[in-house]
Amino acid sequence: MCGIAGLFHPAVAKPxxxxxxxxxxxxxxxxxxxxxxxxxxxxxxxxxxxLSIIDVAGSPQPMVDADARHAIVFNGEIYNYRDLRIxxxxxxxxxxxxxxxxxxxxxxxxxxxxxxxxxxxxxAFAIHDAKTQTLFMARDRIxxxxxxxxxxxxxxxxxxxxxxxxxxxxxxxxxxxxxxVEDFLAFGYVPDDACLLAGVRKLPAGxxxxxxxxKPVPHPRQWWDVSFADRARGGVAALEEELLQRLRxxxxxxxxxxxxxxxxxxxxxxxxxxxxxxxxxxRQAVATCTIGFDEAGHDERAHAAAVAARFATDHRERVVxxxxxxxxxxxxxxxDEPFADASALATYQVCALARERVTVALSGDGADxxxxxxxxxxxxxxxxxxxGFVPASxxxxxxxxxxxxxxxxxxxxxxxxxxxxxxxxxxxxxxxxARSVGVTSPELRAALFTDAARAALQGHRAxxxxxxxxxxxxxxxxxxxxxxxDMKIWLPGGILTKGDRTSMAVGLEAREPLLEHRLVExxxxxxxxMRLRGGEGKWLMKRALERYLPKDILYRPKMxxxxxxxxxxxxxxxxxxxxxxxxxxxxxxxxxxxxRLGRLAAAHRAGREEHGRTLWQFVMLERSLAxxxx
Numbered sequence: 001m002c003g004i005a006g007l008f009h010p011a012v013a014k015p016x017x018x019x020x021x022x023x024x025x026x027x028x029x030x031x032x033x034x035x036x037x038x039x040x041x042x043x044x045x046x047x048x049x050x051l052s053i054i055d056v057a058g059s060p061q062p063m064v065d066a067d068a069r070h071a072i073v074f075n076g077e078i079y080n081y082r083d084l085r086i087x088x089x090x091x092x093x094x095x096x097x098x099x100x101x102x103x104x105x106x107x108x109x110x111x112x113x114x115x116x117x118x119x120x121x122x123x124a125f126a127i128h129d130a131k132t133q134t135l136f137m138a139r140d141r142i143x144x145x146x147x148x149x150x151x152x153x154x155x156x157x158x159x160x161x162x163x164x165x166x167x168x169x170x171x172x173x174x175x176x177x178x179x180x181v182e183d184f185l186a187f188g189y190v191p192d193d194a195c196l197l198a199g200v201r202k203l204p205a206g207x208x209x210x211x212x213x214x215k216p217v218p219h220p221r222q223w224w225d226v227s228f229a230d231r232a233r234g235g236v237a238a239l240e241e242e243l244l245q246r247l248r249x250x251x252x253x254x255x256x257x258x259x260x261x262x263x264x265x266x267x268x269x270x271x272x273x274x275x276x277x278x279x280x281x282x283r284q285a286v287a288t289c290t291i292g293f294d295e296a297g298h299d300e301r302a303h304a305a306a307v308a309a310r311f312a313t314d315h316r317e318r319v320v321x322x323x324x325x326x327x328x329x330x331x332x333x334x335x336d337e338p339f340a341d342a343s344a345l346a347t348y349q350v351c352a353l354a355r356e357r358v359t360v361a362l363s364g365d366g367a368d369x370x371x372x373x374x375x376x377x378x379x380x381x382x383x384x385x386x387x388g389f390v391p392a393s394x395x396x397x398x399x400x401x402x403x404x405x406x407x408x409x410x411x412x413x414x415x416x417x418x419x420x421x422x423x424x425x426x427x428x429x430x431x432x433x434a435r436s437v438g439v440t441s442p443e444l445r446a447a448l449f450t451d452a453a454r455a456a457l458q459g460h461r462a463x464x465x466x467x468x469x470x471x472x473x474x475x476x477x478x479x480x481x482x483x484x485x486d487m488k489i490w491l492p493g494g495i496l497t498k499g500d501r502t503s504m505a506v507g508l509e510a511r512e513p514l515l516e517h518r519l520v521e522x523x524x525x526x527x528x529x530m531r532l533r534g535g536e537g538k539w540l541m542k543r544a545l546e547r548y549l550p551k552d553i554l555y556r557p558k559m560x561x562x563x564x565x566x567x568x569x570x571x572x573x574x575x576x577x578x579x580x581x582x583x584x585x586x587x588x589x590x591x592x593x594x595x596r597l598g599r600l601a602a603a604h605r606a607g608r609e610e611h612g613r614t615l616w617q618f619v620m621l622e623r624s625l626a627x628x629x630x
Contacts, residue, residue, distance in 0.1 A: 002061070003031030003049040003504075004073040004147075005160040006126055007169075008135040010211050013043025014156070020169065021045035024160055027168040030334075031075070031161060031504045037061050039071055043213065044128050044135065046073045053077065053360060053509055055099030056258050063101050065109065066094070069130050072105045075161050076123030076145045077511070079253040084118060108136065113208055116223050120253065120517065124203070126159060133213035141224040141517045142366070143192065143205025143492030146500060150200045157217055162501075163336035166200060167628070173199065174629060178456045178591055180337070185448075185617055186462030188340035188439045191493040193465065196337040196624065205492045224517070226487060228473065228480035232525040236540070239530060243522065244544040250516030251277040254362055262287030262358040264350055264510075265315070267303025269373075269542065269554055270364025274513055276548040278362065279311035287358055288313040291350040294321050303553060310550075316357070320349050323568060328623065334505040338624040340439065340617040341498055342563035348502040355508040365499055366515035369486045370523040371538040372531035375558070377482055380433050381532060384478040386425055433482050434466035437490060440614045448600075453591035465489060479528045487520075566612030570605050577601040577615045585626045586618070 005024035007016050022038045025047030029036070032049025039046045039062035048061035054077070064071045078084070081100035084107060089095065093106040100121075107115040108127050113136065122144035126137045137159060139147050149159040152171045160166045167174065177198040180190050192202045203209060206224035211217050232239060251274055255261060263278055265271050265288040278286045288308055292301035301317050308315035327345050332338075334348070354361040368374050425432070435441065442461060446454065466485050473484035496512070503510035523531070530540040542554045569577045580586065581598030597618065604611040 002051055002073075002075045003028035003161040003165065004047070004061075004075045004124065004126060005165040006046040006073060006135075006158070007044065008128070008157045008159075008211060009043040009155060010135075010157055010213055010215065010217055011155050013133075013213065014154070015042065016040045016045035018045060021047045024158070024165045024168045025049050027164045028160065028162050030507060033507045035060065039064065041071070041128070041130065043133075044071075046071060046126065046128065048073045051359070051507055051509060052259065054081075054256070054258050055097055058097040059099030059101045061101060063097075063105055065105050066096070070105055070109055071128045071130075072101060072108075072125060074101050074104055074123065074125040075147075076121055076125070076140065077254075077256075077509070078103060078119055078121040078123065079256060080118075080120040113138075113210065113223065116208065122511070124161065135211045136208065137203060137211075138208040138223075139203045139205055141206045141226075142487075142496070142512075142515045142520065144496050144500065144512060144515065146497070147203040148195070148200055149203060149209070150197075151217060157211060163195070163197065163200065166197075167336075172197070175199070176589065176625065176629070178453055178589075179460045181453075181589075181591065181621065182445065182449075182457055182460060183462045184338050184340070184621065185440045185445050185614075186438045186442070187490075187494070188613070188617060189494045189497060190337045190339075191462075191465065191489055196628065205488075225474070226484065226520055226524050228475040228484055228524045230525050231476070231527055232522065236530070236543075239526065240540055240544045243519075243526075243540055246516070246519040246522050247273065247514070247541075247544070248277055248281070250513035250519045251362070252281045253516065254511040254513045255281060257360045259359040260287070260357060261360040261362075262289065262354060263313075263362040264288070264354065264364070265290050265304045265307060265313070266364070267300040267305075267307055267553065268364065268558065269538065269545070269549070270367040270514060271304075272307045272364075272549055272553055273367075273541075273545050274362050274364050275307060275311055275313060276545070277513075279313065280548075285312055285314040288315045289350060289353045289357075289361075290315070290317040291346055291353060292317055292319040293346075294319060303556070307549070307553060316353065318349075318353050320346070323564075323572060324349070325568075325572065328619075330505065331502075332620065332623040332627055334501045335497070336624070336628070338617070338621040339497065339501075340613070340620045341494060342565050342616055344498050344502055345563065347498055348505060351503045351508050351510070352506045355506045358508075360509045360511060361503070362511050362513055363499060364514060365495055365510075365512045366491065366520075367538060367541065369483060369491050369495070370514065370520050371541045372479060372483055372528075373537040373558070374486075375537070376433075376436050377479060377532055377537060378535050379436065380429070380482050381479055383425055383432060384429050387429060390425075429478050430467040430470040430481070431463070433470065433485070434463035437466065437486070438463065439617060444614065448593055448596055450591055450593055453589075456591075477528055479532055480524075483524070483531075564612075565616045566604070566610055569601070569612050569615045570607065573615075573619070574605050576619055577605065580615070580618050580622065583622050585622050585629075589625070 035050040046062040078100040081103040124145040124147040175198040180194040207220040290304040469485040470481040533539040603609040
């Protein structure tokens with residue numbers, strides 16, 4: 001795992017200052033504490049920070065091939081690199097190293113962009129071709145590894161793994177984009193098709209960019225997508241066995257490393273499944289680690305310990321405070337853009353614990369999206385059944401009126417909080433789902449924005465990307481469409497960003513075996529009833545794992561890293577919430593009605609309303625803006 005950065009002049013091959021490229025790479029030194037390198041040629045410069053995982057003593061980067069035609073910087077891992085190496089050697093390619101970087105270099109020289117279809121891995125890389133005067137950049141199918149790029153005022157194309165790699169370049173204009181703020185307030189993260197800095201773009205998952213000297217920078221081209229349009233054939237038993245085999249392949253392929261390797265273990269289904277399959281494939285005890293919390297209602301250590309004992313893992317656990325606010329500056333620095341999933345605090349802590357003993361850790365991320373594990377899929381399916389029975393015209397008037405009249409009972413038990421459900425039923429499925437995955441509603445966002453901000457948005461609305469993704473999804477039913485949209489938006493922008501930034505902040509490589517692309521493609525073809533049945537998400541996956549895990553692990557309610565932000569703003573963070581209304585940083589944007597924000601914070605503190613997640617968003621937004629612009 002590494003950090004990459006570079007400059008490429010598309011118009012004229014201007015000289016590139018090695019010190020400038022080095023500074024871009026060094027801004028991400030946490031991603032690669034084991035070494036660094038810089039390479040320049042007319043019109044191009046590449047920088048690399050290395051975390052040594054495979055071929056530890058060799059494979060320095062930037063790497064240049066024997067005839068000096070191709071040069072590469074690469075972040076990630078190619079799990080099938082050994083098979084590709086054999087294939088390339090049979091074609092006459094001669095290797096000087098034992099790692100996966102040179103496989104990419106020779107593979108691109110041999111096959112060009114079609115190399116991507118052969119890769120099994122997580123990656124973001126850039127290859128310069130001196131003969132064709134091109135720069136090729138690519139990102140993995142799912143979006144595990146990040147890549148940002150921007151066209152600078154002098155015409156150069158700059159790229160970097162993290163935004164801080166770009167901000168290290170003095171020519172980058174730091175202008176905030178109100179559209180990204182709208183997106184962030186809607187979802188709690190800045191999606192991959194947006195950026196807090198105007199003009200900066202993120203290469204989308206499953207896309208590549210080929211820039212040719214003498215031509216304008218083109219739009220990225222998609223080279224992979226997941227389709228829910230087809231259905232796998234076969235009975236439950238046969239599909240269960242195929243799913244289990246694909247789960248095994250996903251785990252074992254990601255156990256290749258020349259450094260110590262372990263796993264995160266929360267005691268939930270997904271991490272427990274990964275540990276079970278690692279134990280099956282390993283002759284040694286699997287190193288596992290668990291974070292426990294000082295609040296019993298959020299502590300899963302007992303479940304994790306039971307799984308660790310079942311598979312005789314080398315297990316460690318640590319109890320941490322669930323309200324370790326001292327980590328907020330660390331999280332703000334790690335993410336660059338505002339990120340309001342408060343579980344990032346716990347994720348950082350478990351990564352730090354893992355890094356004390358291992359350099360690579362396998363996680364259970366991705367199964368909820370691929371196998372329909374989220375509770376919201378169950379709600380969406382139920383709402384769609386109602387929509388199927390009641391005509392749209394009737395729904396809009398009936399449920400709209402009921403939703404408007406129903407009290408916003410944030411304080412009540414969950415079954416009595418029907419206002420959001422009623423309002424969702426008044427809308428179509430895509431619009432309802434787009435709102436259900438959000439944090440701050442469009443109505444509240446509009447109320448907190450000033451007239452100037454609303455004008456600057458020019459009609460941009462965060463939820464529209466979800467509506468479009470679900471409308472255009474290669475899918476058969478509502479569950480397909482919801483999962484597809486989550487895999488294109490929520491997974492890379494939220495879940496995988498959290499995993500990448502928190503692990504890289506401590507120099508740890510996190511791998512996601514449950515997002516192996518062939519497993520994801522297979523899961524997308526499963527009949528909906530094998531993903532979600534009787535209100536049970538991940539139905540076939542849990543059935544397949546019954547031979548490994550006890551039912552009290554497989555079928556207990558999902559907990560995850562739950563963070564009580566609502567309580568924080570009525571307790572230790574109450575003054576921070578009140579202080580938002582006096583924030584010079586927020587006032588300086590001209591985008592927010594701070595008086596209204598102050599009243600919102602007061603209503604929350606008094607217990608009249610629940611706005612904990614929105615207040616957490618504004619705290620993180622203020623900190624991110626202050627760090628970016630001072």
